[in-house]
Amino acid sequence: DTEVTQTPKHLVMGMTNKKSLKCEQHMGHRAMYWYKQKAKKPPELMFVYSYEKLSINESVPSRFSPECPNSSLLNLHLHALQPEDSALYLCASSQVGTGLILSGNTIYFGEGSWLTVV
């Protein structure tokens, strides 16, 4: 069982809707991620938060807006999406190591939110 919880599991939204995906973890991890996965493709990194601050934005369109209210929660706000944005959105978390630690940083994924944009 995953310790990263995502809601909703399924979401259908119109191109003019505003919706949010939510993610929660209680493993004490201080790094949280949003990935997007299309069918038969590997997960693609979208955003990374470290200590509740946005650290990485992989040139994601502004219609996706991440938010990290606290160390356990991560949201992804969706607005004016396109049909091609339909995908599985995966939240993940990991520890944040120091530069001297080469091991660690194992990423744990949630079950994902299946998004369909109509």
Place this chain on the structure above:
Amino acid sequence: GQQVMQIPQYQHVQEGEDFTTYCNSSTTLSNIQWYKQRPGGHPVFLIQLVKSGEVKKQKRLTFQFGEAKKNSSLHITATQTTDVGTYFCAGKVQGRGSTLGRLYFGRGTQLTVWP
């Protein structure tokens, strides 16, 4: 840019046969992680390899990390129908300033097992 190449893309085997998927990076990796994703599911962490030449086993699964830390393999002995899914390798590039878990995923190998 950084790429982790994974082959084969698809593998169909009969139950009881062995299966291997390979990953190769153009640059040295600090570690490599393996994930399994069942059809309709999410990636599930299997293992992480860190040391040069490391070999780890989980029951019928054997994971190897190359001496140069640029390649890795996953071998399944005597496959079962429960092994069905897509296996992804994900490498973390060595020498980067960021210590975050920024992984570069291979494209995955989709394993089908016939009963």
